[in-house]
Amino acid sequence: MSMFARTTLDQQNRRVEWLVKTLFLMMTVLLIVPVVLIMGILIQRGAPVLSWGFLTEVPTNGMTAGGIFTALIGTVWIVTVALIASVPIGVAAAVYLSEYAPDNWLTRAINLAIINLAGVPSIVHALFGLGAFVVFFGFGRSILAASLTLAVMTLPIVIVATRESLQAVPHAFREACWNMGATRWQTIRKVVLPNSISGILTGVILEVSRTAGETAPIMFTGAAAFLPFLPQGVLDQTMAMSLHLYVVSTQVPDVPDALPFGVALVLISMVLVMNATSIAFRVYLRNKRKW
């Protein structure tokens, strides 16, 4: 018998190895089942109502007919205003935390606050937005109030994504700059930001997906169940895709079966298109990266 021949112990090890690998593979497969099911059912049941008119007409007949134009445009409004509010704040805060902040109790407290902010349920954000933006600041139920509520809710996404991509820039680059007498800001502007922009954009797009899909925060603060016209400014109320889906699914009688599926399909497609864009953009920027 060779000294390298397989023993019973080796056999046992191989069996365990196979079991573990197979188990983990099954879990991975399990993971994609819901995604495939959701997309499959949505396409199968929602596709029949899809048409150019579905996207460009306002809802009619008590929202049982017509299209989703007002909701679609309303979501674009809400998302845009939310981004304008949250991206500058989130990116600036992340740059401060990553590049300037000393490691002391205050910085750690701020980091803890950000993590906690990410953990606050959306319904709580909704009530906060109602109290703060609708009532206290007097914006009323409006796009502005809804967007600011969503901005507060999604700030942690931008901050965390930005901070991580800043920290992925090798420290040696900063050392090189500082040793040449560059200030922190010169270093950030010329070296750190240009090389972390792809990660920051990924965070922003993730935030867009999240903002487009949230329902509770906007229901209390600025989204209306039905409006036959488009908003004229940020102080108007608006319809929104997510709330529209909730309303046609649960609040309105005699809605054709396919309609909610169609709305959901459009909403999910919006999000997927944005995610795909972000991935394409990231790949493009990463290939441009210079190290």
Added chain:
Amino acid sequence: MAEIAIETRDLNLWYGTFQALFDVNIRVKQGMITSLIGPSGCGKSTLLRTINRVNERLGYVRTTGAIDVMGEDIFAEGVELARLRKEVGMVFQRPNPLPLSIRDNVLFSHRIHRGDEKVSRAEEDALVEDALQQVLLWDDVKDRLSQRATSLSLEEQQKLCIARLLPVKPSVLLMDEPTSALDPKATEALEALIWGLRGSYTILIVTHNMAQARRASEECAFMLLGKMMELGPTEELFLSPELPETADYIEGRYG
């Protein structure tokens, strides 16, 4: 006698409660290449990083004593660190070109130090060529200046890291084991270029490699456990060291 470019007087340095430098007194002659040798942890790199005050960024560093660079006290009130670091360039162990083009790397320091002053493309081109000529890199890269610097070989990267210090006309170049990441051939090329820079710049170079100190420096300082043991012309220090510790170290009995 040559002018003194760097002088430290009773320099002590603590990292928190750990004392890394003890009453270091060294006079580095202007326009010469001075090597700094000694076993790991003897404070060579610490001394180097104190001369451009980059050590202070760590926050828990405390120093006493004085350092003069070109006759001026670098710890004096009103010393602007950006000015100091423009005057005192640093080269690291691992080449660390910025993720920019070769041209932008060479011009980086010049651009941050010139403010809003308008500099024509032709003047910039001249600066780039002059700097790259000085580090013997011009002929290799003159046709690909817009290429990213990180795609160069390690040898070329390290040369570039020296070149980018030159357009702002520093008086002192500090080098922290500049060839330790390079192969023997690249090391030889780097030594040749550093040798060529003597006279124009005062160069203080930390090295682990005694043979390198011997062949590529004019003066040599030996440090041990945070203390400056002896400093003298390289050949003298190697042939007839004053202290038994120096003799033991250069004969390879420890370190």
